[in-house]
Every structure is written in C-alpha cells, then in structure tokens.
Amino acid sequence: MNAAGRRRSGGEVGLSDRVEALGRAVELADGRLDETAVAGARRVLDKVEGRQRHGTDHTLVALLGATGGGKSSLANAVTGTTVATTGVRRPTTSTTLAFTWGPDETGPLLDWLEVPNRHRLEAEGGAATPLDGLVLLDVPDHDSVALANRQEMERIAELADLMVWVTDAEKYADKAMHGYLRRLREHGGVVAMLLNKADQLTPADAERLRSDLGQLLADDGLIGAPVLVASATVGQGVAEVRSLLARAVAERRAMVERLAADLRTAASDLLGELGPGANDRGDGVDEVPRKVARVLAADLVEGSGLPAVLDAVAAGHRRDAAARTGWPFTRWARTLRPHPLRRLHLGRGSGGRASLPAPSGLQRARTEGAVRQAVRAVTDPLPHPWPDLIRRAATPDPVVLADRVDQAVAQAVRAETADQPGWWRLANGFQLALAAAALVGALWLTLLATGAWLQLPDVPTPTWRRIPLPTGLLVGGLLLGGLLTVTAGRLARVGAARRRRAVRKRAEEAVAEVARDLVVAPLEAELGQLHDLRRALLAAGGTAAGPVGANLVEKSRSERHKSTRFGREDGAA
Numbered sequence: 001m002n003a004a005g006r007r008r009s010g011g012e013v014g015l016s017d018r019v020e021a022l023g024r025a026v027e028l029a030d031g032r033l034d035e036t037a038v039a040g041a042r043r044v045l046d047k048v049e050g051r052q053r054h055g056t057d058h059t060l061v062a063l064l065g066a067t068g069g070g071k072s073s074l075a076n077a078v079t080g081t082t083v084a085t086t087g088v089r090r091p092t093t094s095t096t097l098a099f100t101w102g103p104d105e106t107g108p109l110l111d112w113l114e115v116p117n118r119h120r121l122e123a124e125g126g127a128a129t130p131l132d133g134l135v136l137l138d139v140p141d142h143d144s145v146a147l148a149n150r151q152e153m154e155r156i157a158e159l160a161d162l163m164v165w166v167t168d169a170e171k172y173a174d175k176a177m178h179g180y181l182r183r184l185r186e187h188g189g190v191v192a193m194l195l196n197k198a199d200q201l202t203p204a205d206a207e208r209l210r211s212d213l214g215q216l217l218a219d220d221g222l223i224g225a226p227v228l229v230a231s232a233t234v235g236q237g238v239a240e241v242r243s244l245l246a247r248a249v250a251e252r253r254a255m256v257e258r259l260a261a262d263l264r265t266a267a268s269d270l271l272g273e274l275g276p277g278a279n280d281r282g283d284g285v286d287e288v289p290r291k292v293a294r295v296l297a298a299d300l301v302e303g304s305g306l307p308a309v310l311d312a313v314a315a316g317h318r319r320d321a322a323a324r325t326g327w328p329f330t331r332w333a334r335t336l337r338p339h340p341l342r343r344l345h346l347g348r349g350s351g352g353r354a355s356l357p358a359p360s361g362l363q364r365a366r367t368e369g370a371v372r373q374a375v376r377a378v379t380d381p382l383p384h385p386w387p388d389l390i391r392r393a394a395t396p397d398p399v400v401l402a403d404r405v406d407q408a409v410a411q412a413v414r415a416e417t418a419d420q421p422g423w424w425r426l427a428n429g430f431q432l433a434l435a436a437a438a439l440v441g442a443l444w445l446t447l448l449a450t451g452a453w454l455q456l457p458d459v460p461t462p463t464w465r466r467i468p469l470p471t472g473l474l475v476g477g478l479l480l481g482g483l484l485t486v487t488a489g490r491l492a493r494v495g496a497a498r499r500r501r502a503v504r505k506r507a508e509e510a511v512a513e514v515a516r517d518l519v520v521a522p523l524e525a526e527l528g529q530l531h532d533l534r535r536a537l538l539a540a541g542g543t544a545a546g547p548v549g550a551n552l553v554e555k556s557r558s559e560r561h562k563s564t565r566f567g568r569e570d571g572a573a
C-alpha cells in the first residue's frame, strides 16, 4: 500500500470511531441537552453516513460566495467551457450545476447530492486527466435576495468536500460571508478563498488584499485556509486553481477531512451545551460521597416519624409483657386501650401499608430538604448545566420516596416485634399458678368462715410450719404474684428499650437502602451518563477523554496544523 493509501485507510478507521462515538453521544444527549443541538448532531451523522456510502473516488468541490463574485465565470474558466450562465443581472445562478471529470460514474453521488444539472467533461480520446474524479459545483449566491438560492447554497455547502469561496475586491470583507465562515472554524483544512477579478487590481493591491483576506480568515478561526488570487475572465491564476483542485482529487482526503471537521463541530457544539467538565481531571466525581449518603439517610429517618414509632414499639412491648406476665386479676384492664402498634397498623400479622403518623409539614419539608441537600452536595461543584441535568434526572418523586421510607420503617418494626420473649410464657405459668393458689386459699378460708358462722363442728385445718394452709395459699399467692408482676414489669422495660434500639437500627439500615435506591443510585447513574456523554463527545471530536484543559477546540486546531491540507506543497500524490 502506498503512503497515501495507508493514510487514507488510517483516516477512515479514525472516522468510523468518531462516528460511533458521536452516535453514542447523541443517544446520551437525547432528552438531556438542547434539542436543536442534538438534532444538528443527528443530521451530521446522517450526512456522514450518506457521504461515506459514495466512497472517496470523487471529490466534491463547491464554488461559493456572494452574487457577482464570479463563481460561474470561474467554473467556465476551469472547465474551458461557457456552460455556466454568467451575467450582470443579479443573481444569475439559481440552481446548482455540476461539472464532472472522468468516467461517467457520478450518477449515484449527484443523485444523493440532488443536483440534476450535470455536465461531463472528457479529455480527447478519453485520456485520463489530473482532474478525473473531480465534481465541481457552481452554486447559487450565499447572500441572495432569493431565499431559495440561499437555502440551496447552504445545502450544497454542507455536503461538499471542499469549499472554494469566490470573492472580489469589493466584497472580500463582507460581514455575511465572514459570519458564515466563522461557523466553519473547524473546517480550515477544507476551505479555500479565491480573490477574483484580479485584472481590475494592480499587482501590489492584489497582494495587499490577499494578505488582508488571509488575516480576516485567521480572525474567523480558519487557520491555514489558502488564499488564491485570480481572474476568471482573463484567465490569470486559473492554472493555480486547477492544480489546487488536482491535488485535492489526488490526495482523496478532502471527504474524510470534511467529515472529520463536521464531527468536530457537532461534538464541540454539544460539548458547549454540556459546559466544562465536572472537575479538573475532566472525568468528574462518579460517586456520591459516603458522608452525603449518610446524612441523607439520617435526615430521611428523622423525617419519617420514626421517633413516634419507636415510642409505640416500646409502649407496645411493655403492654404485651404486662398482658402476658402481669397479675392475672388485673391484666385484662390493660387490653381495654388499643394496642399502640396496632393503632399504626404495625401489629403482628398486619400486612400491607403501614399508616405511620401522617408526616407533619415540618417532617415533609425535612425529607424534601434532605434530598435537595444531597443532590446539591453532588451538583454544586459542577458548572452549568450539569446541576440542572442531574437534579432533573435524580430527584425522586416525593410521594414514592415517602412511601418507600414508610414501608422500610414498617418492615423493620414487623421484623423486630414478631417474636415474644420466651420468659413471658414461663412467667405467665407462674402467675396463673400463684393466682390459682391465692384463689384456692381464699375459697378455703371462705368455707371455713361460713362453717364457723353456721356453728358447724370444727374441721382440722392442715398447716405448714404452723401456718394454716389456706392462709398460706392466699397470702403467699398474692405476695409472690405481686412480686412477680413488679419484676416482670422491670424486665419488660429493659426489653422494651432493647427492642426500641433494634427497631431503630433495622429501620435506619432499611431507610439507608431506600436512600441508596431512590436518590444515591440515580444520582450516580446520571453522573455516569454525563461523564460517558462527555467522553463520547471528546472521542467524536478526536480528543481522548482527559484533562478539560486540553480543550477540544485547541486540540483540534493543533491537529489541523499537523493535518494535510489540500493547499500545501508536499501533496502525497
């Protein structure tokens, strides 16, 4: 493979990587960045795909410029024909005319270009010429009074591989033209300027204007675009124009360079929408700092009304303990009031949605404020428009968030209050036995008292260590029952405190999980998407992801300095 071939294939590989990167970027930018900018990038992708389909065998050169500059005259001069209509009536050209050189294979390309007016040039005897493969387009004026002319000019200018702007002493500083050129600042490698009507200038004036025009182009950002001086009607400089065209055809690089410049522009436009990078490393923070996540979880817990739930857990535990282990004669009184947990629909066996105490305005504000703070902790260090983009994507629906936090707390309560301590059963057994003993003692004494009252003969009462058994049963049952009640109450208070801690811990863990699901993970996902988008845009522009300081425009400029221009002297052909 010769040097030009090697370079060409290298360029094409680079281009397809960039196309792919821009495609990825467009997908990521969709719905995030300005619609018009995204649509512009999509158009570029379509165009690149369309142009690439027709290969590098032909080089599309458009003659562009203000009306009367001499585009049609130049086309005639280069072709040695009078096919293009020239004239003093302005504007003259209103439809694009294509001149083609070489074998008649340009049909599909010109169909894609939608240019029906075609004129094919053939060397005598069909001999090959240096211009074979050239498609020269005589285009309507760019500053036209006719809208259709302007639209056609813009359409062709977007599709051409090379743009040759034709101007003259009168119009070379024209604002409209330079305004247009400034938008082509990535395209310095595929723009040439031609100062026409040199026959009306002294050589010194022509040289001065050429240098003026060069300066204006540099001011427009078009570094390195060549400036030729010619006269289409007299034929001066036309040979230079031909050799510039021949070089472009031979190098076959114009198409790739043009498309690369288009990709750079589209990428740079979207990067402009995306603002500077997230940090000075360019890849930004991808993670929500742990501390932010912790504070968020803690704030959500506070906003969830957990303290009231914990009170209910503790009160419920004490109440259940009393109902199971308290003095059997009075424990029923405990069940008269509703159970504190069941009041919150959190009791055992109650599934479904918990009705925690409705969050107060303050609690709600606290929850929403907590999310806002977490989002801001991540987005504040970022430049516009990142904060908005991230906030939009990563702020959860407050209703959903409140509901999930509610569920998390409810599950924690259910899980931690499902079992009753084993000692309750034991204590309950003792309580029942003691109550039975007291009851038996009381009945027995009642019988004895009734017998005495009826003057019945004494029945000997059994004693235990000189204590009459019925009295022992009654007093012992009551005393020990009372003691057990007090002790069980103490134990229940300790158990309630422990249960309260367990519920708090489990609820905090569950709420932290919710915070991760609904806030932290979406935040990190969005950050990741934005960094991916940025990396894709840098790749599409031909800059590897790296320091933001290595700004795309700077990089691409230096790249352009290195790149081959069709106007330079060491053409590879």
Ligand SMILES: Nc1nc2c(ncn2[C@@H]2O[C@H](COP(=O)(O)OP(=O)(O)OP(=O)(O)O)[C@@H](O)[C@H]2O)c(=O)[nH]1
Pocket (backbone or CB within 6 Å): 065, 066, 067, 068, 069, 070, 071, 072, 073, 074, 085, 086, 087, 088, 089, 090, 091, 092, 093, 094, 139, 140, 141, 196, 197, 198, 199, 200, 230, 231, 232, 233, 234
């Ligand atoms: N003196 C002089 N006149 C020229 C030269 N080139 C073009 N003209 C004249 O300028 C006028 C406009 O030329 P065109 O070639 O029609 O210009 P154009 O840029 O195609 O104009 P539109 O089609 O309207 O955009 C004609 O009268 C040409 O004869 C030149 O090099 N020297």
Ligand SMILES: [Mg+2]
Pocket (backbone or CB within 6 Å): 071, 072, 073, 085, 086, 092, 093, 138, 139
């Ligand atoms: Mg014309």
